[in-house]
Amino acid sequence: RFFLHYADLTDSSSLAPLLYDIRPDEVYNLGAQSHVKVSFEVPEYTANVVATGALRLLEAIRRTGVRCRFYQASSSEMYGSAPAPQNESTPFHPRSPYACAKVFAHHVTVNYRESYGLHASCGILFNHESPRRGETFLTRKVTRAVARIRRGLQQKLYLGNLEARRDWGYAPDYTRAMWLMLQQDSPGDYVVGTGEVHSVREFVELAFAQADLDWRAHVEIDPRYYRPAEVDYLLADCSKARLVLGWEPSVTFGELVRIMVEADLNSPQIRASHDG
Ligand code: G4F
Numbered sequence: 001r002f003f004l005h006y007a008d009l010t011d012s013s014s015l016a017p018l019l020y021d022i023r024p025d026e027v028y029n030l031g032a033q034s035h036v037k038v039s040f041e042v043p044e045y046t047a048n049v050v051a052t053g054a055l056r057l058l059e060a061i062r063r064t065g066v067r068c069r070f071y072q073a074s075s076s077e078m079y080g081s082a083p084a085p086q087n088e089s090t091p092f093h094p095r096s097p098y099a100c101a102k103v104f105a106h107h108v109t110v111n112y113r114e115s116y117g118l119h120a121s122c123g124i125l126f127n128h129e130s131p132r133r134g135e136t137f138l139t140r141k142v143t144r145a146v147a148r149i150r151r152g153l154q155q156k157l158y159l160g161n162l163e164a165r166r167d168w169g170y171a172p173d174y175t176r177a178m179w180l181m182l183q184q185d186s187p188g189d190y191v192v193g194t195g196e197v198h199s200v201r202e203f204v205e206l207a208f209a210q211a212d213l214d215w216r217a218h219v220e221i222d223p224r225y226y227r228p229a230e231v232d233y234l235l236a237d238c239s240k241a242r243l244v245l246g247w248e249p250s251v252t253f254g255e256l257v258r259i260m261v262e263a264d265l266n267s268p269q270i271r272a273s274h275d276g
Helices: 012-022 036-041 043-064 097-116 138-150 171-182 200-210 239-245 253-265 268-275
Strands: 026-029 069-075 120-125 157-159 189-192 219-221
Touching (some): 026 043, 043 069, 043 097, 069 171, 138 268, 171 239, 189 239
Parallel strands (some): 157 219
16 A cells, blocks of 8 residues: 655656645655765755755645645754754744745745645654665764674775764664644644753763674764854754654664664674675
8 A cells, every 4th residue: 555656856747747636635745865975065955955946846735735734854953053952933043045944934934824724733853763865974974883803804994973963763763753743623833852962072982882892993083074054053952842742852862873783783784795
């Protein structure tokens, strides 16, 4: 009962007919060029997908008159350099083209809710990770390298800023929060995170330790991975999600690192390269 359909957030002509055919009850807009560093290389494309893309989808819903509930994937990146902990009332201070585009998408979703009475909610999700995370994002880049080093497939891991701090949680917990938002009688905006902060350095240290490796023997800094403007400190205050949605994270930071390292250690691709 799972169907894939083709459409593209940069092509409004593909969105309305699809909505009209499917007539969904719920629409989750997770579409993006979601890599922060990459957004500095392709800022216009990022804005087209992330900012105008959200607007195209909202406009398609409005024009077709399909009565669905709408979820917008807002991001903790919108807070940028705003003081922590960040909650729904914290003013945004975006630090990348990606974050600027997310701020537009967030505000236009709120605007469509207020203007047209759409059941549209924004989840302001802090970093959420799992073994399915793309290999160019920090957590997965590290856990994959740990597994490859452990299996003798590489020696070094090159990273950027080790001092940035993030509120990292487990993606399946966050998907539950998204779904809960659309089950509420009224739409709203919710911060979702664990309320715990760790540095990149801590993540690295724990991931290597998980495989009995000393990170200092393998990690080197490559300035190419620094960003023109960094987001130093993100920490969620998700009191509203806890109170209204009854949402709680189920996986701790330590468990998240363990799940991701184990998945990469057991990954068939890494095992196959090792055996081969
Ligand atoms: O894993 P990251 O690339 O994630 P970032 O930039 O926090 O953004 C992610 O989370 C957001 C939610 O808050 C999403 F909206 C967004 O789409 C994305 O999923 O980087 C995490 C931190 C950064 O401070 C970065 O500078 O790790 C630092 N870092 C250090 N070395 C690195 C590296 N990041 C990457 N990707 N690669 C490195 O080599």
